[in-house]
Amino acid sequence: MYILVAGGAGFIGSNFVHYLLKNTEHSVITLDALTYAGSKENLANVLDHASHEFIQGDILDQELVTDVITRADAVVNFAAQTHVDRSIEKSTPFVNTNIKGTQVLLNAAANVGVDRFLQISTDEVYGQIKQGRFTEDDCLSPRNPYAATKAGADLLAQSYYTTHDIPIVITRTCNNYGPRQHIEKLIPKFITRAAEGKHLPLYGNGLNIREWIYVKDNCRAIYAVLEHGTVGEVYNIGTDDRFTNLEVTRRILDEMESSKNLITFIEDRAGHDQRYALETSKIESLGWKPQWTFDDGLQDTIEYYI
Numbered sequence: 001m002y003i004l005v006a007g008g009a010g011f012i013g014s015n016f017v018h019y020l021l022k023n024t025e026h027s028v029i030t031l032d033a034l035t036y037a038g039s040k041e042n043l044a045n046v047l048d049h050a051s052h053e054f055i056q057g058d059i060l061d062q063e064l065v066t067d068v069i070t071r072a073d074a075v076v077n078f079a080a081q082t083h084v085d086r087s088i089e090k091s092t093p094f095v096n097t098n099i100k101g102t103q104v105l106l107n108a109a110a111n112v113g114v115d116r117f118l119q120i121s122t123d124e125v126y127g128q129i130k131q132g133r134f135t136e137d138d139c140l141s142p143r144n145p146y147a148a149t150k151a152g153a154d155l156l157a158q159s160y161y162t163t164h165d166i167p168i169v170i171t172r173t174c175n176n177y178g179p180r181q182h183i184e185k186l187i188p189k190f191i192t193r194a195a196e197g198k199h200l201p202l203y204g205n206g207l208n209i210r211e212w213i214y215v216k217d218n219c220r221a222i223y224a225v226l227e228h229g230t231v232g233e234v235y236n237i238g239t240d241d242r243f244t245n246l247e248v249t250r251r252i253l254d255e256m257e258s259s260k261n262l263i264t265f266i267e268d269r270a271g272h273d274q275r276y277a278l279e280t281s282k283i284e285s286l287g288w289k290p291q292w293t294f295d296d297g298l299q300d301t302i303e304y305y306i
């Protein structure tokens with residue numbers, strides 16, 4: 001099978017390309033615009049792999065996308081603008097790539113035909129949850145521009161399943177961490193800053209709660225959904241590993257034997273969601289469960305960045 005991985009030079013996408021080429025017989029076409037968040041270095045060991053083709057291009061380019069999808073059996077769409085803070089400053093690139101770009105991919109898939117279209121989404125589309133866990137049937141209630149554009153893409157994808165009969169599947173995953181993540185994101189930012197003895201700026205009181213998954217576990221889950229997920233369905237991917245941002249920061253500092261005095265509390269992010277939590281029995285029914293503990297994954301990630 002030929003799998004088009006859109007956004008395959010970014011953090012999760014590149015880990016997924018590595019996963020496919022190492023663990024499956026599929027051929028991979030990576031399409032990535034190489035924005036500030038994407039890098040060929042993320043694909044360094046697999047750029048010349050016999051079963052891999054890298055194309056630098058934008059998912060907003062309808063002609064290019066149609067041409068590439070013609071050669072693919074399945075599409076996995078990771079391509080997105082992903083940093084919440086940037087979306088609060090300027091939402092236009094988020095609307096363009098996350099919504100319009102997804103629309104271009106869906107139109108091409110509708111015209112050409114594919115066996116499967118996997119849209120990669122996030123727990124942030126549900127908004128915050130003070131207690132309990134979101135199921136796949138809960139309402140979408142995004143609270144920042146990034147999450148709103150991801151929710152828009154989810155709804156568009158679901159509408160193409162209903163109206164164009166495209167075999168859509170959607171995954172909604174909690175916060176990922178691991179190798180190849182851009183250092184603007186919390187865990188790599190704090191590891192690299194702590195290594196340089198710089199202060200670690202924590203939003204608000206640091207008590208916002210996030211659920212964390214090691215990226216390699218997410219890649220296994222995405223592949224399970226690609227292979228065995230039911231068309232038209234949404235799958236939450238999570239771990240039950242939930243910590244405050246302050247706790248995550250303390251664990252990084254403990255692991256790196258650095259001083260807690262590096263922690264600095266700064267003005268809170270606008271509209272900062274308090275807590276995310278996912279109910280995951282549906283993905284577990286496909287035979288998947290996480291293999292990495294948070295501490296093991298964090299150790300691996302620290303080693304990578306150091």
Ligand SMILES: NC(=O)c1ccc[n+]([C@@H]2O[C@H](COP(=O)([O-])OP(=O)(O)OC[C@H]3O[C@@H](n4cnc5c(N)ncnc54)[C@H](O)[C@@H]3O)[C@@H](O)[C@H]2O)c1
Nearest residue numbers: 007009010011012033034035037038058059079080122176
């Ligand atoms: N990182 C997380 O914790 C997390 C959690 C849940 C869901 N997700 C979702 O997973 C996907 C991947 O996230 P990530 O953290 O790897 O993101 P990332 O920012 O590291 O990578 C995004 C990739 O998309 C590429 N890209 C951006 N705009 C493009 C365009 N117009 N055309 C082609 N390529 C383009 C970038 O160059 C980059 O390589 C996103 O859809 C994101 O919403 C991420």
